[in-house]
């Protein structure tokens with residue numbers, strides 16, 4: 001019996017010839033990630049162990065959630081991380097001004113390569129599966145222990161094969177693919193499992209689309225989402241990664257617990273209604289819903305192609321008078337490129353605010369918190385109760401095209417309502 | 421170890437944002453986190469929970485973010501164990517790592533109601549609803565996880581030279 005991509009990466013990092021679902025293994029990790037919320041408790045646990053860091057080049061620390069510091073307490077947490085980075089001479093500490101949202105930043109700066117095994121004290125660490133790596137979110141204690149030992153324990157997950165066929169129609173993006181899948185299988189549809197994406201539809205997907213899809217694997221309860229390595233992957237990493245890596249491929253006879261096929265041609269832009277990412281409806285079926293805020297950004301949709309889609313729709317248009325539109329480039333690089341391409345000007349002329357890279361409103365941190373009764377369309381990934389502010393506010397998840405169109409219309413709108 | 425306590429009953433997909441809202445994540449102090457535990461799903465919880473009370477919930481408990489603050493807040497509230505139909509995986513991992521035992525009971529959780537008294541034998545995996553008299557047997561935790569648990573969490577386990 002052959003192995004899936006996830007099983008192969010696990011076997012190699014556990015020093016085993018093969019692994020099977022359910023097996024408990026100890027794996028070496030290629031990178032350990034933490035942020036300003038999760039790193040401080042991890043550092044505390046790390047210090048209890050009393051060992052040096054396992055490898056100062058294999059730890060990434062990114063202040064992104066409440067950064068630039070939103071208040072005194074978050075300033076103190078960021079300081080703990082900064083001082084730790086200094087003390088242990090951590091190579092990949094990204095200070096404000098050089099940072100980005102961690103999951104936009106890490107692939108961008110070449111910290112992710114195919115076949116690698118990455119853990120991060122952040123649930124959306126699964127984003128890196130887009131590059132054919134195994135990546136998953138863990139907690140602070142896991143992070144603290146791994147910073148000392150360079151390894152961690154796993155239960156090998158079974159896999160679900162998701163076959164993507166055909167090509168996406170205009171205005172459909174990676175966000176619509178993953179939301180459609182979550183709508184299909186539910187928020188625990190892939191619980192404890194790996195989502196392995198495959199099929200001829202993959203080759204037509206940009207890295208941005210793949211990163212968006214892998215990013216939200218966790219919203220289906222998955223341990224990881226993983227994509228095959230193809231020309232698009234190699235092209236993406238060619239200018240970013242210069243260390244050696246080992247690409248894995250799923251065996252023809254690998255075993256999957258379930259196979260799901262999604263015909264990309266048949267997709268339409270979708271929206272996930274409050275308060276679960278599985279409440280997915282085609283845009284055409286969403287009732288007239290007046291909104292107060294639009295957020296375009298996050299580790300799900302804060303990359304340059306996402307901003308490009310939004311800019312295309314907002315170009316020459318005005319944000320509705322009843323809407324606050326907030327655009328957050330996912331990294332300094334994305335910001336700079338958006339500036340060069342004129343998107344920032346487009347956003348500002350349309351009446352949107354453009355923020356420095358931060359998680360900000362995505363987790364209800366800062367930079368756009370909702371009051372009671374307010375509604376937002378967001379390109380983020382979670383619409384749980386209270387996620388973006390008051391417990392009686394509402395978040396509607398969508399891709400950048402729907403978000404931008406909604407900003408103009410003042411209600412949830414399809415892209416073709418404002419742009420043909 | 422045998423635990424006995426009153427049940428706080430919640431539904432499916434209780435996410436980490438309602439267990440401990442992000443607005444309180446600028447602190448990692450367990451006592452402070454406990455004062456906001458479950459706030460966005462049940463504002464009465466933090467004020468009324470008693471040491472030894474047990475949370476019982478439906479499917480996918482703890483879904484969402486990787487914040488360890490969620491099991492930490494629950495543990496610091498005095499809740500010694502959570503029973504659910506099923507748990508989200510990062511929450512499960514975090515709970516084990518910080519020493520908050522979890523019982524995955526499956527659909528039988530439907531027979532446990534708010535205010536019931538339950539008794540849990542962590543060593544044998546026997547769960548008893550004292551109020552209804554019904555008992556349930558669950559799989560004991562895998563050896564490897566029991567070792568982490570009996571070391572008092574992952575850090576002690578690592579310190580003990582076992583990783």
Ligand code: SF4
Pocket residue numbers: 065101102103122124298299300358359362363380381
């Ligand atoms: S953008 Fe949102 S989901 Fe992504 S890492 Fe930041 S808070 Fe988490």
